[in-house]
Structures are given as C-alpha cells and as structure tokens.
Amino acid sequence: MSILYDERVDGALPKVDKAALLAELRQRLPDLDILHTQEDLKPYECDGLSAYRTTPMLVVLPEHIEQVQQLLKLCHARGVPVVARGAGTGLSGGALPLEQGILLVMARFNQILEINREGRFARVQPGVRNLAISQAAAPFDLYYAPDPSSQIACSIGGNVAENAGGVHCLKYGLTVHNLLKVDILTVEGEFMTLGSDALDAPGFDLLALFTGSEGMLGIVTEVTVKLLPKPQVAKVLLAAFDSVEKAGRAVGDIIAAGIIPGGLEMMDNLAIRAAEDFIHAGYPVEAEAILLCELDGVEADVADDCERVREVLEKAGATEVRLARDEAERVKFWAGRKNAFPAVGRISPDYYCMDGTIPRRELPGVLRGIAELSEEYGLRVANVFHAGDGNMHPLILFDANVPGELERAEAIGGKILELCVKVGGSITGEHGVGREKINQMCAQFNSDEITLFHAVKAAFDPSGLLNPGKNIPTLHRCAEFGAMHVHHGQLPFPELERF
Amino acid sequence: MSILYDERVDGALPKVDKAALLAELRQRLPDLDILHTQEDLKPYECDGLSAYRTTPMLVVLPEHIEQVQQLLKLCHARGVPVVARGAGTGLSGGALPLEQGILLVMARFNQILEINREGRFARVQPGVRNLAISQAAAPFDLYYAPDPSSQIACSIGGNVAENAGGVHCLKYGLTVHNLLKVDILTVEGEFMTLGSDALDAPGFDLLALFTGSEGMLGIVTEVTVKLLPKPQVAKVLLAAFDSVEKAGRAVGDIIAAGIIPGGLEMMDNLAIRAAEDFIHAGYPVEAEAILLCELDGVEADVADDCERVREVLEKAGATEVRLARDEAERVKFWAGRKNAFPAVGRISPDYYCMDGTIPRRELPGVLRGIAELSEEYGLRVANVFHAGDGNMHPLILFDANVPGELERAEAIGGKILELCVKVGGSITGEHGVGREKINQMCAQFNSDEITLFHAVKAAFDPSGLLNPGKNIPTLHRCAEFGAMHVHHGQLPFPELERF
Incomplete structure (x- = not known):
C-alpha cells in the first residue's frame, strides 16, 4: 500500500554506483556494520508511517561516533545522500529511506553518559530511548518531561529531529523547551555544539533551529536534556460531555481560569468506545466526549486545583466529573488514552492519523468542521488529542481493500489540515512534516x-x-x-x- | 569616552551620498519624519551602552508600517545599511548606529492591538513598552512574564531582538519562551510571519532563530506574546551569608531541592551597601552576600515552599533568613535589587556592567575567580545577579579620569567573560552581544x-x-x-x- 508516495525525490537524485560505494565503505570502515541485501534491507523500508515504503540502497549501523564522521565525510565527497534514523517510530515518514541513499541507523548509540542531579540535566547518546532517561533519573527524583506515546521505543535523537511532544507538553513544553545542548556532525563531518550548559547561548539560536529540522541540518551525536523534579502528586479528573463542542469549550474555560494542567486530553465517542473495549479503563461509553485533566505539583496546590477544575467543568456542562480515586485508577484512565490508536486499529482495517494544531479557541468550530467532512466523505473519524494545546489527532477510519476508500481518506486528511491552517493553526503539532505532509x-x-x-x-x-x-x-x-x-x-x- | 570602539565596520561599508539619499527619501516618503542635522542626530548616537557612540547618517521615525516597508525597499535598492532601534535601552550596543547607515527608530509603533483573554495572548506593535503589556493585561488577571530591569522603558521589539530576560526568567523563561508569533519585514521589504497562533509551526523554527538575532535578520513589525495568569500570591525570603561562596552553594541547594522560585537573586557586600545607602531596603549591611528568593503561585503551595526554602537556606549556613512580612516589605526588598546598578553608580565615577552566564553549579568557583581578578587588577567588582539561572552581572567600578583604569576595566571584563566560557558558560545571558562583546x-x-x-x-x-x-x-x-x-x-x- 502506498499513500501519496512520490518518486520525484529519488528520481531527481544523482545515480550512485551501489557496488562501488559498498566496496569503498568496506575498505575505509572495515568495522562498520553494513546491510546491503534485499532481505536485510526490507525491515528498514519504512518508519512508523508504514504507508510509505522505499528500499534503502544501504543501511549502516555504526557503533562509534568516529564511524559516523568518516561515513559523512565519504558521502559528502561522493555526493551520496544520507537519511538518519533513530528507532523509526516517527509518524510522518521523516526517516523514510532513499533508493539512492544511505540509511544511517543511530540506534546503537544507547549510552546514558551522565545524570547530573545538581545541574538537573542528563547527557545521553542519540539512540537512548526517551523513557530510559526518566528511568535513569528516577533515583534522583528527576525525570525528562516530553513523553510521546511511543516513549518506550522512540529515541532522543529522533525526538530532537521531530521536536516531539506528548501529553504533558501543555505544561512542560515540547522537546525544544527541554534541551540544553545538542552535539552534531555537519554534512561535511565536522563536530559542532549547539546551545550550552548555561541559560542561553549568544549568536543565533541554532539549537532551536536544529530542533525539529528532521535530519536536514546535521546528525545528532549527543544530547543534553533538562531534567525536572518529579511532581509530589498527580491527580486526574475525567469529565463526560453530551457534545464534543461543549467539551472543546470546557478546555478553553480551564485555561482561562488560570490553571495549567499537566495534561488535558480529549476523546470523542468513537475513540471512547474503541478504547473502552480494548483497555476497560472505566470510560463512560455513552458520552459524546470526555476530557482527562491531570493536575500535578505539591499536594495542597493539586487539591485546590482539582476543586477549581471540577467547578469549571460542571459550569461548562459536564454530565459527570470523576476524580480517579487512587493511583491505579489514574493509570487506568491514562492507559485508555495512550492506547487509543491501537484501540481504533481494532475497529477498522486501516486508519490514517492526522496531526494538526489549532488555536485553542477554535476547537469547537474545528470539531464541527471535522464532523461535517466525515459525513461528506462517508468515512468515520475518531478524535483523540492533546486538547490543552490545540494539538489534534483525528484518526480517519477506512478499508484499503474497498476501492476508493484510501483516496477518500487521503482527501479528507488533506481537508482537515487545510481547515487547521484556515483558522490560524498549522499542519503539524508534534509528528513533523516528513514526507507525509510535504504538500500541505x-x-x-x-x-x-x-x-x-x-x-x-x-x-x-x-x-x-x-x-x-x-x-x-x-x-x-x-x-x-x-x-x-x-x-x-x-x-x-x-x-x-x-x- | 569610548571603550573598545571599532571603526572597521563603518570603514568597510560603501560610502553613501547622504544628500542624495535624503532627497530621494523626501521625495518618495514625503510624510516620513527624518532627522539629519548634527544637532538632531546627537541624541541617537548611542543606546544604553553609552561608552560606544557613533553619529548616524540619518534617523527616521516612521509612523506607518508601509513607510518602513518602502524605506527598506529603497535602502535595499541603494545598498544603504539599516540599524533598527526600539527604546534604545540595550546594554551591549546592539542599536549603535552607523555613520554610513540609517537608524530606523520603531518607537512610534506603540499600539496594543489585542488582548485575548481566552487565547491568553497579546498582539502588539514593536514599540510598545514591556510593562505596558502587563498593564493592559492586568484587568484580565494576566501578565507578560519577562521583566528586564528596564521594563518601564524598553520596547517589545527590542526585547525580541535581544531575547531579553529579567528576574523571573528562571521560572518563566526568556523572551523566546514567551512568544507565539512575530511579523517581520525582510531586508527586501517583504512581509513574513514567523511562528503561529498554535502550539508549533512546521518547517524550521525561524521564530526562535529570529529571537535574539539583534536586528540582523529582519525588522519586527508586530509581536504576539503569551500572557500568563497572575500568581495568587508572591512571597520573598531574604537570606544573609558570611561568604559569597556559601550563598552560591545555597542557590544550587534550592534548585536541587526541587523548588523553582519565581526569582532567585544574589548581591555581594559591595552591592548590598550601595543599594542600602540608596534605597534603605532594610538589607543586612554586614553580610558578605544576600539571596532574595521569591516564591509565587497559589497560597498553600507558596507557604509550603517558603518553609522548605528556609530549611535549605539554614542548612546551607545562612546567618539570617527573613520573610518579607508584608507586600510593602516585599516591594522594598526588590526595589533594592532593581536599583542596584544606579546605586553602584553613586559610589563610583564609572562602572562597567558585564553579563555572563555559567552553569549554576560553577557559581562558587566563578565568584572566587572574580574576587581574585578584582585583587589582581586593583578594581572593585560588585556582584548583583540572577543567581538562579547562573546569569551574572559583575559591575566593575573604575574612574575613567584616572589614567589606566578604563583599560584595566576592559581587561578584567574580558577576563571574567573568558572565565565564564571556560566553565561551560557563555559571554552573554540577556544583554546580547551587540558591538560590545563581538570580540568575545x-x-x-x-x-x-x-x-x-x-x-x-x-x-x-x-x-x-x-x-x-x-x-x-x-x-x-x-x-x-x-x-x-x-x-x-x-x-x-x-x-x-x-x-
């Protein structure tokens, strides 16, 4: 299956003599692990966006940064394109390989180099998994805040490349807000440090520019991330609504009340039912929409905020507001949300996950617009998203085996993104542009x-x-x-x- | 007086025919206010760093953005350099004019265009004063967080250009962290929007790149800033120490305890005495150093944090810990700190304010290093700074009328910045590079x-x-x-x- 695959990029690249390149690589970098047979290359033909597939010319799996440097120098001298890849969990095809290029897999750089308690930072190699950083910092009561749903698997280098978010980025920011320093190799194979250990680096802010640049500006060789103290306590409120628009308005009301929740997520009825069937989280399956609102911080503060949020939710027309009664229920509420994508995967042969961002105040109108598009195109759309920061993830349900459905899924996806742009939003929140959204x-x-x-x-x-x-x-x-x-x-x- | 002034820049620029340019400007932009006589140009020969002075060729004071656009197009066509200036409060000579260039004063663009309560943002023209934004947002219980000491006078356009900070940036970030969107005119006079109203903009993060770029990448025409809810309550603790190193270590201890103060400032004995003589803030004049630690948030949380910080301070060896007993005393404590620069100005004919940033953990060692340099060069150095984020402002006291003192002030200033770089810090925290630190x-x-x-x-x-x-x-x-x-x-x- 290939949605929107575009051969022009590969077509425009200079032809590379694969055999000669392989021979030269083997000669110059005898210890470098290189994959070159069709069978070995197959697993690397896509990243998390499996609709796009290309067989890379060669895959290399270096274990020493010096190998990466030598590889880049060679590729630069020979005019060979390089696509870097971390864990390959990206959802926009940012690590989609090239038929005429090398896929540089950074996964083996998985060492945590330093956890500094006083300076509150961690220095790690690019292949370290997102969650592994928080696990290593846990003994110091610290953690790394950005938490994409793929955090068990995704690597910090990939997080930098895509400026990854997560359910807590409303309060704690995206990857870019949680970095101190990134060491890179340039396309010419020169080392460079972006950012510093201090508050701010003079000159232009190349660290922010690099973050989210999707592997187009350099290769990440080391990342220094900020660590935060673990909140004393976290509580979750679940609120049910009889319309998605009311839920959308409640999101704005919470923020307008001066509360910044640790997470503020929304799911519509289709997503609620799918998640409940899969996880048995205890969601109200009759509700048209639910909000999950997490409040974290020190005990007294959180208790106070819970009361204030409850009031706002009730005033906004919630039909039910429930506080997770213990940690087990809190984890359950989140498990439903975090597994919503695979849950939707159980009720539809295929789905297409969008990632648009809109100003928060536009939520009710955009949700209405999506419902109308769903009607018009005859495809179901489940909404599961980071409501607090206006980052939407409409899931378009379709069956690729039914003629025309794939095309309609593409078409409605494009329309939804255009709707986001029209209300002052953008075509991506945290998944990146990659190959997928290049037209948008x-x-x-x-x-x-x-x-x-x-x-x-x-x-x-x-x-x-x-x-x-x-x-x-x-x-x-x-x-x-x-x-x-x-x-x-x-x-x-x-x-x-x-x- | 001219510290470090360097004529090479002007010398390298192409000669411009001032009379011809003036005539053309008058013809094309008949309504544009243009200053051209020596007398009129004089007040614009420096910004807040008065040690550097150049008379601009022409000063223009547009009132309509279209005039700026036309001006840029004309200058681009004629090869005339343009230096933009807001309120001219910058401390690194970033708005220092050029003898062969136009000084573009944006001060008349002082309209607040929108305060949006639900979206929590303000849309303002570039000449709007920093404090005016918070004043306009106050009826909605919102404010704009970055608060440079010059906030009564400095403009938001200049804040963007220098990525300005303030006493609260430890908790609330620098200017870059508080922006949604900046509209600019390019050097060719084309409008462009960087950032968006939504969480994140796709493509490269040009908004972050532009912030702090000191007028080198474009001219700010409109700024959309984030607004934050005003904290329910703010309390300040004053702690006295018998050594600056102990105070420096206490800073790290507070952060390591998992507390993020709204502000965490340090002053050494020389600064304490100067401020006390000037403001009568009630500071302990015998102390070698004091810390001011502001805690803000909801009532219960702040009370809890005050106790925890007091414990940390006492454990770190504070000889006295005092909680400002009411709002009047809190304001007094801050008034001493915010007026420390002019206070030092009263005890020395001249002073030179540095702005270096270091990793927080290096504070004790760098303070010791500064004391040694002070001894070596025979010049007093007062330390007043944003300790929480490692942003130091050593004030080098000298008398320009004493032969050799100016040169020694320059020399020790350079040494201090080099010391900052050596320990992994940087040569500027919030004042920018401008002309002043270009060698560093x-x-x-x-x-x-x-x-x-x-x-x-x-x-x-x-x-x-x-x-x-x-x-x-x-x-x-x-x-x-x-x-x-x-x-x-x-x-x-x-x-x-x-x-």
Whole structure:
C-alpha cells in the first residue's frame, strides 16, 4: 500500500554506483556494520508511517561516533545522500529511506553518559530511548518531561529531529523547551555544539533551529536534556460531555481560569468506545466526549486545583466529573488514552492519523468542521488529542481493500489540515512534516517563506545531501500541487517594485 | 569616552551620498519624519551602552508600517545599511548606529492591538513598552512574564531582538519562551510571519532563530506574546551569608531541592551597601552576600515552599533568613535589587556592567575567580545577579579620569567573560552581544560555528545591510583578536582529510 508516495525525490537524485560505494565503505570502515541485501534491507523500508515504503540502497549501523564522521565525510565527497534514523517510530515518514541513499541507523548509540542531579540535566547518546532517561533519573527524583506515546521505543535523537511532544507538553513544553545542548556532525563531518550548559547561548539560536529540522541540518551525536523534579502528586479528573463542542469549550474555560494542567486530553465517542473495549479503563461509553485533566505539583496546590477544575467543568456542562480515586485508577484512565490508536486499529482495517494544531479557541468550530467532512466523505473519524494545546489527532477510519476508500481518506486528511491552517493553526503539532505532509507545507507557507527555508537549509547543507525531499517542499512541487499559499500577497505599494 | 570602539565596520561599508539619499527619501516618503542635522542626530548616537557612540547618517521615525516597508525597499535598492532601534535601552550596543547607515527608530509603533483573554495572548506593535503589556493585561488577571530591569522603558521589539530576560526568567523563561508569533519585514521589504497562533509551526523554527538575532535578520513589525495568569500570591525570603561562596552553594541547594522560585537573586557586600545607602531596603549591611528568593503561585503551595526554602537556606549556613512580612516589605526588598546598578553608580565615577552566564553549579568557583581578578587588577567588582539561572552581572567600578583604569576595566571584563566560557558558560545571558562583546564571540565559538552563523545571516540578508558589524564577528576580526577558539580541533582521523 502506498499513500501519496512520490518518486520525484529519488528520481531527481544523482545515480550512485551501489557496488562501488559498498566496496569503498568496506575498505575505509572495515568495522562498520553494513546491510546491503534485499532481505536485510526490507525491515528498514519504512518508519512508523508504514504507508510509505522505499528500499534503502544501504543501511549502516555504526557503533562509534568516529564511524559516523568518516561515513559523512565519504558521502559528502561522493555526493551520496544520507537519511538518519533513530528507532523509526516517527509518524510522518521523516526517516523514510532513499533508493539512492544511505540509511544511517543511530540506534546503537544507547549510552546514558551522565545524570547530573545538581545541574538537573542528563547527557545521553542519540539512540537512548526517551523513557530510559526518566528511568535513569528516577533515583534522583528527576525525570525528562516530553513523553510521546511511543516513549518506550522512540529515541532522543529522533525526538530532537521531530521536536516531539506528548501529553504533558501543555505544561512542560515540547522537546525544544527541554534541551540544553545538542552535539552534531555537519554534512561535511565536522563536530559542532549547539546551545550550552548555561541559560542561553549568544549568536543565533541554532539549537532551536536544529530542533525539529528532521535530519536536514546535521546528525545528532549527543544530547543534553533538562531534567525536572518529579511532581509530589498527580491527580486526574475525567469529565463526560453530551457534545464534543461543549467539551472543546470546557478546555478553553480551564485555561482561562488560570490553571495549567499537566495534561488535558480529549476523546470523542468513537475513540471512547474503541478504547473502552480494548483497555476497560472505566470510560463512560455513552458520552459524546470526555476530557482527562491531570493536575500535578505539591499536594495542597493539586487539591485546590482539582476543586477549581471540577467547578469549571460542571459550569461548562459536564454530565459527570470523576476524580480517579487512587493511583491505579489514574493509570487506568491514562492507559485508555495512550492506547487509543491501537484501540481504533481494532475497529477498522486501516486508519490514517492526522496531526494538526489549532488555536485553542477554535476547537469547537474545528470539531464541527471535522464532523461535517466525515459525513461528506462517508468515512468515520475518531478524535483523540492533546486538547490543552490545540494539538489534534483525528484518526480517519477506512478499508484499503474497498476501492476508493484510501483516496477518500487521503482527501479528507488533506481537508482537515487545510481547515487547521484556515483558522490560524498549522499542519503539524508534534509528528513533523516528513514526507507525509510535504504538500500541505505549500498551503501553510508562501513562496518567500519556502525560499527562506531553503536558504537556511543551504547554510547548513549546501550540497543538499541530508534527508533530501522531506520537510520543505520545492517551489516546483508547490506549483504542481496547485496550493501555493499567498498571504500578504498584495503589495501595498506596487510602484515600489521599480526599486 | 569610548571603550573598545571599532571603526572597521563603518570603514568597510560603501560610502553613501547622504544628500542624495535624503532627497530621494523626501521625495518618495514625503510624510516620513527624518532627522539629519548634527544637532538632531546627537541624541541617537548611542543606546544604553553609552561608552560606544557613533553619529548616524540619518534617523527616521516612521509612523506607518508601509513607510518602513518602502524605506527598506529603497535602502535595499541603494545598498544603504539599516540599524533598527526600539527604546534604545540595550546594554551591549546592539542599536549603535552607523555613520554610513540609517537608524530606523520603531518607537512610534506603540499600539496594543489585542488582548485575548481566552487565547491568553497579546498582539502588539514593536514599540510598545514591556510593562505596558502587563498593564493592559492586568484587568484580565494576566501578565507578560519577562521583566528586564528596564521594563518601564524598553520596547517589545527590542526585547525580541535581544531575547531579553529579567528576574523571573528562571521560572518563566526568556523572551523566546514567551512568544507565539512575530511579523517581520525582510531586508527586501517583504512581509513574513514567523511562528503561529498554535502550539508549533512546521518547517524550521525561524521564530526562535529570529529571537535574539539583534536586528540582523529582519525588522519586527508586530509581536504576539503569551500572557500568563497572575500568581495568587508572591512571597520573598531574604537570606544573609558570611561568604559569597556559601550563598552560591545555597542557590544550587534550592534548585536541587526541587523548588523553582519565581526569582532567585544574589548581591555581594559591595552591592548590598550601595543599594542600602540608596534605597534603605532594610538589607543586612554586614553580610558578605544576600539571596532574595521569591516564591509565587497559589497560597498553600507558596507557604509550603517558603518553609522548605528556609530549611535549605539554614542548612546551607545562612546567618539570617527573613520573610518579607508584608507586600510593602516585599516591594522594598526588590526595589533594592532593581536599583542596584544606579546605586553602584553613586559610589563610583564609572562602572562597567558585564553579563555572563555559567552553569549554576560553577557559581562558587566563578565568584572566587572574580574576587581574585578584582585583587589582581586593583578594581572593585560588585556582584548583583540572577543567581538562579547562573546569569551574572559583575559591575566593575573604575574612574575613567584616572589614567589606566578604563583599560584595566576592559581587561578584567574580558577576563571574567573568558572565565565564564571556560566553565561551560557563555559571554552573554540577556544583554546580547551587540558591538560590545563581538570580540568575545571569538572565544565562545570556533571558525566553523562562526562561518555557519554568517551563512544563516546570509539566508535572510544576503546583502548584509541589516545591522552590520554586530553580534557575529568576521573570521578576520577573530584572527586579529587572536582568540580564535578551537574545540574538537583535533580531527580524530586526519587521513580523512583526503576525501
């Protein structure tokens, strides 16, 4: 199955002589683990977005950073594209390999180098799993805040590349807000440090620029993340609503009341039923929508906030508000939410997970719009998302074996993202652009902005060898896609064009 | 008086025919307020760093964004450099004008365009004063968190340009952490929007890149800032110590105890005495150092934290711990701190304010190092700073009328910044690089890193017309300065140079 797969990127790349490259790699890096047979390459043909598949030319699995450096120098000299990959859990095809390129797997760099209690940071290799950092910091009562649903498996290097989020990023920020320093190798194989151990680094903020750049600006070799003290206590409220719009409005009401929950998640009826069937979390299956609101901090504060949130929820029309009575129930409430994707996978042969972000105040209107699109296209859409920060994950249910459904799923997905852009939001919250949403970038940005993105890319990688064809579309592609966005398109003083 | 003034920047710029440019501007922009006489230009010859002065060629004070756009288009066409300026309160000479350039004063763009309670943001013009945003948001119980000491006067556009901080940035972050969106004009006079109203914008994070870029990447035309709910209550503890090192260690202990104060400031004896003489804040003048620790949030939480912090302080060897008994005393405690710079100005004919950042754990050692340098150079140094985030502001006291003191002040200032870099810190925390610290950038970054900065600059401004000579040194300058930093300088595999 291939949704939207686009061969133009590979087609535009220079032909590489695989046999000669393999021979040279073996000669120069005799200890480097290289996969080259069709059978060995097969498992690497996609990342977490399995709808897109390409067989990489070669897969390399280095164990020493010096091997990565040598590999990059060689690839740079030979003009061979390189796609870096962590655990391969990304959902937008950011680590999709190239037929004419090397897939650089960083998974073996899995050492935690330092946990510093006083400085509250962890220094780790890029292949370290997200959750492993919090586990290593736990003896010091510290943890690493960003917690994507894939945190058991996903690597911190990939988190940096995609600027990963999670259910707690409303309060604790995305990956970029939780980094101190990233060491990278440039496309030329030079070491460089972005950020510092201190508050702020002078010059341009290249650390923030690099975070979320999807492997296009350099290869992560080491990451220094901030650690936070574990909250004394965490409580979860579950509120049921008889309409998704009421639930959407309640989200805004909570924030407007001056409360910043640790997490604030929403699920609609389809998602509630699927999750309940799968996990038996104790969700009210008759509800049109539920909110899960986690409050964390010191005991007295949390108790106070729970009361205030309960009041807001009741005033917003909740038909039921339940406080998880103990830690076991709290974990159960979250298990339902965190397993909502696989739960939906049980009720539909295929589903397509979107990731759009909207200003919080637009939630009720956008939910209504999605319901209308669902009706129009005849496909069910389950909504499960980070309501607090307006990061939506509509799941479009379809059956790829029914002729036309795949195309309709693609079409409604595109429409939903365009709706997000229209209300002032964006086409991705935390999953990245990758290969999946490259066309939608044309709707998000105008040609000046896209040109600037390319110029920034060229500042790091003038040869364009790092993960080509992802994240930033060419203007040519946008013209073909026919959705070049024009804003501020009217020059207020046309006569100035003369200058 | 001119510390470190460097004429090479102006010298390297193309000569501009002032009379012809003035005539053309008047013809094309008849309504634009232009200053051109020596008398009118005089007040604009420096920003808050008065040691550096240059008379600008022309000063323009636009009132409509379209005038800015036209001006930029004209300057771009004619190759005329442009330096943007807000309120001119910057402390690193970032808005220092050019003899061969236009000083673009954005102060008249002082309208608050929107305060959005539900979305918790304010949309303002760039010339709006920092404090005015919080004042406008106050009726909604919201405020804008970053609070530089100059907040009565400094403008939000300048805050964006310098990524301004303040006493609360330990808990609430720098300017970059409190922005949603910035509208800019490019050097070519094109409008562009960086960031979005939503959580995250796809593509590269140009908003973060732009923040702190010191007017080198574009001109801010509108800023959308995040607003936070005002804390229910704020309390301040004052702790006295018989050594600065003990106070420095106490800072780390508070953070290690899992408490994030709203503000955590330190002053040494010289600063305490100066402030007490000036403000009568009630400081213990015999103490070698004091810490001011503000705790804010909901009532119960703050009371709890106050007790915990008191315990930590006592354990760390505080000779006295005092809780401000009421709001009046709390304000008094802060007034002493916020007026420490002018207070020091009363006890010395001249002082030179440094702004370095270090990892928090290095505080005791760096304070000892500063004391040794003070001894060695025979100049008093007062320390007043944001201890919580390791952002130091040593004030070097000197008398410019005593031969040699100015040079020694410069020399010790440079040594202190180098000490910051040596322990893993940086040469600026919140004041920016500007013209002042451009040589120290050569100590902070290696040639690859500086080359990358220039490439990023060129992506936005290939003609180099926006604020040339600030922030990023040329490699040539670094070679002359003789302090080119080399790290990772040893290529692990020299033979790879063959590629």
